[in-house]
Amino acid sequence: MAETVLLEGNAAVAFALKQVNPDVVAAYPITPATEVVQEFSNYVANGEVDTEFVAVESEHSAMSACIGASCAGARVMTGTSSQGLALMWEMLYIASSLRRPIVMAVANRALSGNINIHCDHSDAMGARDSGWIQLFCENTQGIYDTTIQAVRVAENTNVQLPVMVCYDGFVISHAVEVVDILSDAEVRQFIGPFEPVAPLLDIRNPKTIGPLDLQDYYFEHKRNQAEVYKNVEAVVEDVGEAFGKLSGRQYGVVDAYRLEDAEVGIVLLGSTAGTAKDVVDSMRAKGHKVGLLSIRMFVPFPVDKIVGAIQHLKCIGVMDRHAALGSYGAPLFTAVRSALYGKTTVPVLNFMYGLGGREITMAEIEGIFTTLETTAAEGVKGEGIYWIGVRE
Amino acid sequence: MKIKPGAGWKDLPAGGFINEPATALEFHTGDWRAMRPVWHEDKCIQCLQCWVYCPDSAVIVRDQKVCGPNLDYCKGCGICAKVCPPKEKAITMIREGEEG
Numbered sequence: 506m507a508e509t510v511l512l513e514g515n516a517a518v519a520f521a522l523k524q525v526n527p528d529v530v531a532a533y534p535i536t537p538a539t540e541v542v543q544e545f546s547n548y549v550a551n552g553e554v555d556t557e558f559v560a561v562e563s564e565h566s567a568m569s570a571c572i573g574a575s576c577a578g579a580r581v582m583t584g585t586s587s588q589g590l591a592l593m594w595e596m597l598y599i600a601s602s603l604r605r606p607i608v609m610a611v612a613n614r615a616l617s618g619n620i621n622i623h624c625d626h627s628d629a630m631g632a633r634d635s636g637w638i639q640l641f642c643e644n645t646q647g648i649y650d651t652t653i654q655a656v657r658v659a660e661n662t663n664v665q666l667p668v669m670v671c672y673d674g675f676v677i678s679h680a681v682e683v684v685d686i687l688s689d690a691e692v693r694q695f696i697g698p699f700e701p702v703a704p705l706l707d708i709r710n711p712k713t714i715g716p717l718d719l720q721d722y723y724f725e726h727k728r729n730q731a732e733v734y735k736n737v738e739a740v741v742e743d744v745g746e747a748f749g750k751l752s753g754r755q756y757g758v759v760d761a762y763r764l765e766d767a768e769v770g771i772v773l774l775g776s777t778a779g780t781a782k783d784v785v786d787s788m789r790a791k792g793h794k795v796g797l798l799s800i801r802m803f804v805p806f807p808v809d810k811i812v813g814a815i816q817h818l819k820c821i822g823v824m825d826r827h828a829a830l831g832s833y834g835a836p837l838f839t840a841v842r843s844a845l846y847g848k849t850t851v852p853v854l855n856f857m858y859g860l861g862g863r864e865i866t867m868a869e870i871e872g873i874f875t876t877l878e879t880t881a882a883e884g885v886k887g888e889g890i891y892w893i894g895v896r897e
Numbered sequence: 898m899k900i901k902p903g904a905g906w907k908d909l910p911a912g913g914f915i916n917e918p919a920t921a922l923e924f925h926t927g928d929w930r931a932m933r934p935v936w937h938e939d940k941c942i943q944c945l946q947c948w949v950y951c952p953d954s955a956v957i958v959r960d961q962k963v964c965g966p967n968l969d970y971c972k973g974c975g976i977c978a979k980v981c982p983p984k985e986k987a988i989t990m991i992r993e994g995e996e997g
């Protein structure tokens with residue numbers, strides 16, 4: 506039975522966790538993801554879940570405990586942000602290499618320095634190559650829905666990989682929104698009972714996990730792992746479709762908005778999609794053929810879906826909420842442009858925005874669309890990399 | 898699933914697991930050795946100190962009696978020679994490749 510409630514983004518994660526009722530949650534609180542841990546520990550204290558809650562002394566320990574519990578055979582979830590995610594860094598790679606189906610909420614926040622607690626995507630981008638699936642959410646409803654779907658994606662026998670559910674810190678982690686929730690029974694039926702693959706506690710089948718792996722096998726193991734990412738897109742789409750049947754809210758790997766007949770379009774990740782959709786509507790009303798591609802699954806990068814959605818455009822703008830210092834353009838931009846290579850020769854521009862929680866306004870997004878229209882007509886001026894909303 | 902030597906990436910278990918027990922037995926760490934312990938049976942008083950201290954469990958004991966190092970696994974650290982009672986000096990370390 507669907508019910509409508511008011512939840513902030515973090516509470517939506519905690520509520521989804523409660524409904525999933527994982528075996529183990531090992532976590533350390535960090536702004537702006539603190540309420541995930543705080544609210545979930547209330548559920549534990551009140552006896553509303555059966556979860557073994559491990560209050561660790563750092564995020565490095567949190568992820569270590571998650572990996573250990575997962576290897577033992579537990580369904581494991583956690584949450585973090587920014588410096589916490591950075592402190593987990595070496596364990597992130599181990600979690601994915603060992604094919605641990607751990608689900609982690611990540612309230613995206615800038616990395617120090619200087620110290621900043623507000624939103625950008627530099628934490629998630631730092632973990633881009635760690636082997637975790639990364640799903641980005643547009644709003645609180647998306648967080649709730651994606652957290653539940655992520656469990657089923659991670660645990661799919663063709664996947665067995667950890668998943669980060671990324672959502673913009675404060676922008677939606679702390680925004681109270683109307684959320685349609687499922688019943689506990691619906692959620693548990695949707696994710697199904699947990700069936701661990703090759704758990705350590707299956708003592709009749711002894712095994713070694715995480716051995717020394719030198720020149721003679723490490724390369725083969727990485728190649729072996731790389732192959733599994735090819736399975737992920739289909740599973741994320743299937744799970745998104747099944748969730749649509751259950752809830753009426755369908756999800757895919759990308760969210761294309763008014764792109765079919767568009768001439769220019771923006772590609773981005775996260776909550777700015779909501780603002781940009783309003784800009785698209787208002788500019789459409791004035792006769793501008795603009796559209797938006799919000800990428801829900803950033804890792805593994807759904808190349809064909811992205812190319813298919815935007816290759817007909819006359820100019821493409823990629824908005825990155827992360828400054829890849831010293832690189833030629835930020836990660837989303839380089840990935841999108843590389844995907845388009847050989848498919849189109851239209852200009853692809855990079856727009857850096859919103860670092861450290863700097864607000865992005867509708868007027869600024871309209872300005873980006875105008876830049877795209879001008880570039881489509883007159884060609885690229887300068888290096889094609891823009892900083893939006895920064896004081897000169 | 899037994900991993901065959903030289904297996905390609907498609908033939909490896911997921912997650913880099915080794916799905917069989919005691920495979921360390923097949924890893925002959927004795928290859929790493931630069932110094933080799935030589936055990937002198939005539940001097941040995943069977944105190945078992947070398948067996949207790951060997952970090953690689955590479956001292957062979959049969960019927961509760963030391964019978965020398967297992968050179969498949971002995972890394973040549975010299976701890977056994979160090980703990981062997983000084984009056985007996987029943988283990989001496991020599992350079993690998995030299996005659997004992």
Ligand code: SF4
Nearest residue numbers: 951971972974975977
């Ligand atoms: S040299 Fe070291 S490894 Fe070899 S038998 Fe003696 S104590 Fe063990």
Ligand code: SF4
Nearest residue numbers: 941942944945947981
């Ligand atoms: S420590 Fe020396 S004397 Fe004692 S058992 Fe070993 S070799 Fe023999």
